[in-house]
Amino acid sequence: DIQMTQSPSSLSASVGDRVTITCRASQGIANSLAWYQQRPGTVPSLLISAASTLHSGVPSRFRGSGSGTNFTLTITSLQPEDIATYYCQKYDSVPWTFGQGTKVGVK
Amino acid sequence: QVQLVQSGPELKRPGASVRVSCRTSGYSFLTYGLSWVRQAPGQGLEWMGWISAYDGKTHYAQNFQDRVTMTTDTSTATVYMEMRTLTSDDTALYYCVRGGPGDYWGQGTQVTVAS
Numbered sequence: 423d424i425q426m427t428q429s430p431s432s433l434s435a436s437v438g439d440r441v442t443i444t445c446r447a448s449q450g451i452a453n454s455l456a457w458y459q460q461r462p463g464t465v466p467s468l469l470i471s472a473a474s475t476l477h478s479g480v481p482s483r484f485r486g487s488g489s490g491t492n493f494t495l496t497i498t499s500l501q502p503e504d505i506a507t508y509y510c511q512k513y514d515s516v517p518w519t520f521g522q523g524t525k526v527g528v529k
Numbered sequence: 530q531v532q533l534v535q536s537g538p539e540l541k542r543p544g545a546s547v548r549v550s551c552r553t554s555g556y557s558f559l560t561y562g563l564s565w566v567r568q569a570p571g572q573g574l575e576w577m578g579w580i581s582a583y584d585g586k587t588h589y590a591q592n593f594q595d596r597v598t599m600t601t602d603t604s605t606a607t608v609y610m611e612m613r614t615l616t617s618d619d620t621a622l623y624y625c626v627r628g629g630p631g632d633y634w635g636q637g638t639q640v641t642v643a644s
Contacts, residue, residue: 423591456630458574465637466566466574471630509574513629516579516588518564523573 424449426512428521436529441497443524445510450490454514457486457495460523461506469508470495502528531555533563533625533635540641541615548611549638551625558606559583561628565599565610567621568637575621579629580608615642 425448435441445455453473460466468477470486473493485496497504505528510521536550551563565577578589580599587599598611608625620642625635 458631460574465624465634466631467634468630468632471632477632507573511574511576511630517590518576518579518629520566520574520576 423517424451424512424519426510426519426521428508428510428524430524431522432525432527434527434529435500437500437502439500441500441504441526443495443508443526445488445493445495445521447491447493447512451512451514453489454512455486455488455493456511456513457484458509458511459504459506460509461503466509497526500526500528531627531633533627533633535623535625535635535638538639538641540643543616543642543644545615545642546611546613547615547640548609549623549625549640551608551610551635553606553608553627556627558603563608564626564629564631565597566624566626566631568624569618569621572621577610577623582606582608612640615640617642 427446455473457470458466459469469480474486483498487494507523507525509523532554534552539547559582562581564579567575577593580587596613600609622637624637627633
């Protein structure tokens with residue numbers, strides 16, 4: 423099975439900072455990569471699909487990029503409401519594995 | 530609007546089985562498959578498997594292949610996930626999720642396994 427590895431596992435940044443999270447697949451998955459946000463105590467929600475397509479209602483400060491094995495989620499200007507854990511997930515073929523998550527905090 | 534409404538919390542003894550339901554509404558049920566994802570306390574998301582609402586075809590993650598069965602009831606647009614031979618390691622929040630990628634999630638069902 424293809425493994426999904428996120429880095430870092432956690433980070434702390436200031437409001438307004440640019441934040442970058444990476445997700446690496448152990449084999450190529452084309453652009454079949456989604457990003458989810460899970461705020462504390464809430465249900466995960468879809469941010470980005472097809473590696474770079476913003477889901478409806480998601481602020482434009484969230485950007486996804488990459489294809490093949492290397493993917494990036496960027497928050498261009500961190501806001502207090504972005505405090506959450508972020509997960510990548512492959513969905514090219516089963517199993518639709520998640521990365522282990524990246525916890526984003528504010529300094 | 531699209532809604533996925535799951536059944537209530539469950540408390541089970543080790544070795545027992547549990548069935549969680551996910552009633553969908555607001556879209557054409559047959560058009561999307563549904564996945565089940567679980568999250569143990571303080572842990573990440575774990576994909577368990579997927580079922581086609583159209584024909585009931587399933588794919589299970591290897592960790593759950595022998596213990597989990599997913600089914601659908603097209604008359605009520607409901608998906609079910611049954612897990613057998615529960616252990617304390619199965620204590621988690623269980624989510625149903627529409628599609629791949631998952632654009633709509635149920636509210637989660639807490640399953641607690643304890644003696």
